[in-house]
Amino acid sequence: LTQATLDNIEKTDDQLNAFITTNAQEAMKKASEIDEKGEFTHVLSGLPVALKDNLSTKGIPTTGASHILEGFKPVYDATVVDKLQNAGAISVGKANMDEFAMGGSTETSYYKQTTNAWDHTKVPGGSSGGSAAAVAGGLVPFALGSDTGGSIRQPAAFNGIVGLKPTYGRVSRWGLFAMASSLDQIGPFTRTVKDNALVLNTIAGFDAKDSTSSNRDVPDFTSKLSGDVKGLKIAVPKEYFGEGIDPKVAATVKAAIAQLEALGAIVDEVTLPHTKYGVAAYYIIMSSEASSNLQRYDGVRYGFRADNVKTLEDLYVKTRSEGFGDEVKRRIMLGTFSLSAGAYDAFFKKAAKIRTLLIEDFNKVFEDYDVIVGPTAPTVAYGLGEEIDDPTAMYLADVLTIPVNLAGLPGLSVNAGFVDGLPVGLQIIGKPFDEQTVYQTGFAYE
Ligand code: GLN
Numbered sequence: 001l002t003q004a005t006l007d008n009i010e011k012t013d014d015q016l017n018a019f020i021t022t023n024a025q026e027a028m029k030k031a032s033e034i035d036e037k038g039e040f041t042h043v044l045s046g047l048p049v050a051l052k053d054n055l056s057t058k059g060i061p062t063t064g065a066s067h068i069l070e071g072f073k074p075v076y077d078a079t080v081v082d083k084l085q086n087a088g089a090i091s092v093g094k095a096n097m098d099e100f101a102m103g104g105s106t107e108t109s110y111y112k113q114t115t116n117a118w119d120h121t122k123v124p125g126g127s128s129g130g131s132a133a134a135v136a137g138g139l140v141p142f143a144l145g146s147d148t149g150g151s152i153r154q155p156a157a158f159n160g161i162v163g164l165k166p167t168y169g170r171v172s173r174w175g176l177f178a179m180a181s182s183l184d185q186i187g188p189f190t191r192t193v194k195d196n197a198l199v200l201n202t203i204a205g206f207d208a209k210d211s212t213s214s215n216r217d218v219p220d221f222t223s224k225l226s227g228d229v230k231g232l233k234i235a236v237p238k239e240y241f242g243e244g245i246d247p248k249v250a251a252t253v254k255a256a257i258a259q260l261e262a263l264g265a266i267v268d269e270v271t272l273p274h275t276k277y278g279v280a281a282y283y284i285i286m287s288s289e290a291s292s293n294l295q296r297y298d299g300v301r302y303g304f305r306a307d308n309v310k311t312l313e314d315l316y317v318k319t320r321s322e323g324f325g326d327e328v329k330r331r332i333m334l335g336t337f338s339l340s341a342g343a344y345d346a347f348f349k350k351a352a353k354i355r356t357l358l359i360e361d362f363n364k365v366f367e368d369y370d371v372i373v374g375p376t377a378p379t380v381a382y383g384l385g386e387e388i389d390d391p392t393a394m395y396l397a398d399v400l401t402i403p404v405n406l407a408g409l410p411g412l413s414v415n416a417g418f419v420d421g422l423p424v425g426l427q428i429i430g431k432p433f434d435e436q437t438v439y440q441t442g443f444a445y446e
Helices: 002-016 024-037 079-086 129-136 153-159 193-203 247-262 275-296 312-323 326-339 345-366 391-396 402-407 435-445
Strands: 019-022 048-052 090-095 142-147 162-165 185-190 233-237 266-270 371-375 411-419 422-430
Touching: 002 019, 002 024, 002 090, 019 129, 024 090, 048 129, 079 090, 079 193, 090 129, 129 142, 129 153, 129 185, 142 162, 142 193, 153 162, 153 411, 153 422, 162 193, 162 435, 185 193, 193 411, 193 435, 233 247, 247 266, 247 371, 247 411, 247 422, 247 435, 275 326, 275 345, 275 391, 275 402, 326 345, 345 371, 345 402, 371 435, 411 435, 422 435
Parallel strands: 048 090, 048 142, 233 266, 233 371
Antiparallel strands: 019 090, 142 185, 162 185, 162 411, 371 422, 411 422
């Protein structure tokens, strides 16, 4: 299976461009070990997986799709990588992404342009576009991505597959390149809800190396996959169908919700009144945290280093000027500004207050409902190169996924249908640590 997967990637990935690096040798070595021992003890044993290139893999180049980490080989594995390896899964390669996970189309990658699995003239979404395209294109049965503001759910939606952002703290972030530490979560891409739950079973759980990982028990995430949603209370926020949402996308998602209702779920319209402030708050909080997290890329410790420098400061400035792309620089500047003494109260503090209001919006709805359902993204996948020069438009397109990260909730995207031949995502948002009900809903619909 591993050999066939590697051959298939070799043959077909020049269209998808889902991988930055493949590691045939290491993969074949691990696969043979498992074969020899005959140890297929875990449900994932022997299954190939693609890992987003911001997950540390020992001895295998990990770049975050940035020039500044070109050639960097980590000295340790991320906790999720360890867990998959212990289960016998075989990592075949590192998937393309937006540089440092900053973007929604995988177009800010320094290395290559991944395409949508359904139409190679369209974006795969992002930032985990390579992971999503690799699964949707049939190159691997599952992949891992990271989601800070939608980067698992939106590419899952654009490629018609299943993607979960777990509750903040459910999965250890150890070994994930930090973008915005209070928002980042790692999660699975799969073709079915059940597969997704099986991968989450493997990667979830407390990790002493991540102080924000939760020590709650990890339930069996497949336990509520009965297909039954009778009496389940579903909230549909009216703001998720408002201005800026493509009417055809809205109609497709409404039809999906009607199917859940036909299965016996109780569906009501609700309000999440602060939704419209989410994007502004996120771009301040995310870039503030990112500007701090990205200080470590200084040309001294990892990867790329500029030449012809005279002083240490020169080394920092030149390495960072040459090593980071425009989108990363834009966010470092925005974040550094928001945290500066003169701007802190007007920007960062205000954004933090909005974050609290968004959490309260969700809490209120969850007093009466089990899940919140709406579209994952306002549109289907757009053309390559179409949006990338308009950062504000790109940021606004994150309106439906961002509040979930700001509130730390679990969010799943499953395919709701198609508009003009392109997949539409149905987003299912749950209470903290209630991935089981989120999966239950997705499974019943799927
Ligand atoms: N598109 C969002 C952004 O550019 C989300 C990125 C992410 O989740 N990593 O910030």
